[in-house]
Amino acid sequence: MTGMLKDKTRFVPPPKLPPPTPVVDLGDAEMRMAQDLLFFAYRDFTNVADQVLDELGLGRAHHRALHFIGRNPGITVSSLLAVLRITKQSLARVLNQLVDEGFVGQAPGFEDRRLRLLTLTDKGAALERRLFDAQRDRIAAAYTGAGPAGVQGFRTVMRGIMDRGARDYMDGTGSAEDT
Amino acid sequence: MTGMLKDKTRFVPPPKLPPPTPVVDLGDAEMRMAQDLLFFAYRDFTNVADQVLDELGLGRAHHRALHFIGRNPGITVSSLLAVLRITKQSLARVLNQLVDEGFVGQAPGFEDRRLRLLTLTDKGAALERRLFDAQRDRIAAAYTGAGPAGVQGFRTVMRGIMDRGARDYMDGTGSAEDT
């Protein structure tokens, strides 16, 4: 980029700004908006929790683990991996830290002693609570503003966007590993 | 973690799985679900585009830049920074690459020649199109399944979740820099 404005001699005509990427269907505009919605809502939603996490030297990945362990006490490592869809190594980093710092507890499975059943300790539950509370307000406000029918629509669309595997997980139907 | 199942003598009772983090309000369950919805929908939505990007050796960050430049032809660097809310240095990496590879064009502002007005080249627009088309199907399907009222609810909730600054941007009202 060294000197984009350097050669003052050559006049570069300001581009005749094209229309925002020629809209083919009319529906396109709606879809583009959806991209924005997802980007901004996700970013700002996660940012809320990030602030709390920073204080503790933890990251988003830790939050995710806490969340899903909290929602699924006794979940195994491989199930957690299936839900998060990350690698064992990525999870290990985060999970070991959570265990070391006493946020997550573990116990071998009763029948199959290879399993490592994960739970939140009191400390972990408290943190998860705190993180949740921060995000909670946003959701609550947004839900209130949208009314019950709006919330229903929100859910339906979000479910429609995610993979079948994720949907199944949410239905409790899910081993989550299938697709 | 070296030997969590190592001392076979000591019996570690399987934790009596506590209920999924004691639900205080009834509303809590709904809010927790929203966390899941955002996580899964966002992840799976972005993944669709990631596959295309991988082929070209580009990442999500590139997609974001392409998207917002495409939506806002002639946007300045600082406006783009305000929308994305990342640092100049982070953006530079990605943006320089896009310019070098001919996806993004630039021209100095007419009145204020310090400005660097960004646009998509044809090549850039084509790529953005391709990325969009991939995501488009998901949205289309989800929207169809939810009906017009559902879509309206989705929008309202998503807007409610994001920061005011993002909302303003979406309304076109926005300098996006204010909060």
Add this chain to the structure above:
DNA sequence: CGAAATGGGTCAGCATTGTTGACTTAAAAT
């Protein structure tokens, strides 16, 4: 029973994308 499969773990190294901090340059503004 012995071999294979499974759940889990570890070491090492790399890529992407975000961050700080410290400066430079060119063009506006005052």
Add this chain to the structure above:
DNA sequence: ATTTTAAGTCAACAATGCTGACCCATTTCG
């Protein structure tokens, strides 16, 4: 003429993904 401002650059660091290559302890299966 000085100060702002828009943009860019170098350097280093952190969080989280990923791959590849192995190791252990159990459980299962032929």
